[in-house]
Amino acid sequence: MINNSTFSVCNGDGDDSSLILFDSGEVEKKYEFLNLSINNSITNGPLVKIIGNNNNESIITFENINISNSINKNKQSCGIINFQKNISLKINYSNFTDNQSLGNGGAICFENISNMELNLGSNIFQNNKAENGGAIYFNKETNMDNEYNDTINIDNNTFNGNKAVYFGGAIYSKYQKLGFATVNNNKFTYNEAGFFGGGVYSPNSIHKTLFDVSKVEFKNNSVNSFIDNYSSKPSYILMNSNNYNKTISVNTGEYIPLKFSLYDEFDNIVTDITKYYSMMTLKLEVDKVDVIYLLGNTGSFINEIEIKECNENQIKMIDKSGIQYCVNPTCKESCLINESAICKPYYKENINDINLNICECLPGWKGNNCEEKIYIDYR
Structure with a gap:
């Protein structure tokens, strides 16, 4: 147990240096961090690194923790606090403010997780920064075939003013058990991302990798000043037309005026402010014709196209x-x-x-x- 401790101006220049490293190995262990304050630290790896048990869950408790103005300057590592393997974790009544990871996870990172029970309650994540997941980064689990549903509760947390260089201003998730999470009274406000997901982001499979966003309060999370509370990678494309079943008639050599919208898994139109998907192209397929050549950017749709002769x-x-x-x-x-x-x-x-x-x-x-x-x- 670490209780009623304060660390200030801690510097670790060694390879993958950490202030606190807890590795339970093969033995089930219990560890508590209570009333802990860490400020103004610079490390070449996670400030706190917790490696759980390989077989049974290691029981970890963080309560009334304050970590601020700390930097993980190792771009290849993840988080100010890093959790791995098989853990039962409680983080309650804690503040994570003005921290930065030059890799992913500005405050907390979960990676190489095999099983996890998580209670995240009544915490404040404010002004943290990272490449992806300005406050929290959930990497994909190592035991993909495990059918055990993790118990995850995320309640009464505030995410404000966190920033990601690329995706997920507050949270980035690939973790396929996060979809089982119970969420209540969480607020995501004024978080920012450079490309997509000003509030939260998951590349795909959002029903597995993200909690139910409809039960979360979002306000003014953005990408380049445009509101983008949550998003994923593009999922499907629709043509903008009310004439899906009508014949389109054009003369040979003329352009076919078609407009398409790109949607993510949340059924949101992808607003690509940064031109991240500018190299995306569409392939147009035309049925029931002998020989037709279509040049330029094209897209798939279901209309019948009639190619007419040249006019007089x-x-x-x-x-x-x-x-x-x-x-x-x-x-x-x-x-x-x-x-x-x-x-x-x-x-x-x-x-x-x-x-x-x-x-x-x-x-x-x-x-x-x-x-x-x-x-x-x-x-």
């Missing part, structure tokens, strides 16, 4: 692959196109000759370039 004012062209497309004729710049004239093709196929294409005047105009307005004398 277009020129039919054939590319090097023998594929037909349509182009509009080009006239000289002196022809007042879209003002008093239209450009008509001289040839109907394969040649778009700017010198021979016809500058045809609209009604009410005349001249070689349709520059003269025709006036009617009513006298």
Whole structure:
């Protein structure tokens, strides 16, 4: 037991240095940290590292703990406090403020967990920072085949002003037992992430890896000043249209105006402010046609597409692959196109000759370039 202790200005420069290291090995052990204060510490690894028992749960209690202004400067390690393996853990009535991990987990990190019972109650996580999981980082468990449902209670906690460089301003989770958690009266306010999940983030399988977000209070968690309380990786794409069952008709060579929205597993539209997914492309599939080539960014959808012949004012062209497309004729710049004239093709196929294409005047105009307005004398 550590009780009524204060540590200030602790510096550890050695490889994976820690102020407190507890490794229960093969023996079931119980350890308590009560009324502990740690401030202004810099370590090259977790400040406190707890490695549970391999077989039976090690029973760990943190109560009335205050850890502030501490830094884990090892980018390859995780958390100011790091928990591993098989543990039964209580963290209650504690404050984690202004801490930073240059890796993941600005205050607490769970990794290599085989089984875990967790009670997280009446704690404050404020202004902590990390690459991912500004306050807490849950890595995926090591015993994926274990059907035992962990008992996890997360009650009366406040997460405020925590920041992640990438994902999960307050919490990042890959832990597939967190979905069993019971949550009550938790608040996530003004947390920030650089890319996604200003409040909480999980890459995928959110019903397993995250608690029920509908039972949590979120307010003003953001990504680059845009509200983003919780998110995951993109999950599916929908086309923005009310005409799903209508035929789309276009001339050969024309663009098909389609818009799509990207959704995450929460059914939220992914607002990619940082262009993180800017290299994502869509593949468009067209059924019930002989030969169609579609060029440019495209997307999958279910509409029938009708490809029409070129209209009378277009020129039919054939590319090097023998594929037909349509182009509009080009006239000289002196022809007042879209003002008093239209450009008509001289040839109907394969040649778009700017010198021979016809500058045809609209009604009410005349001249070689349709520059003269025709006036009617009513006298």
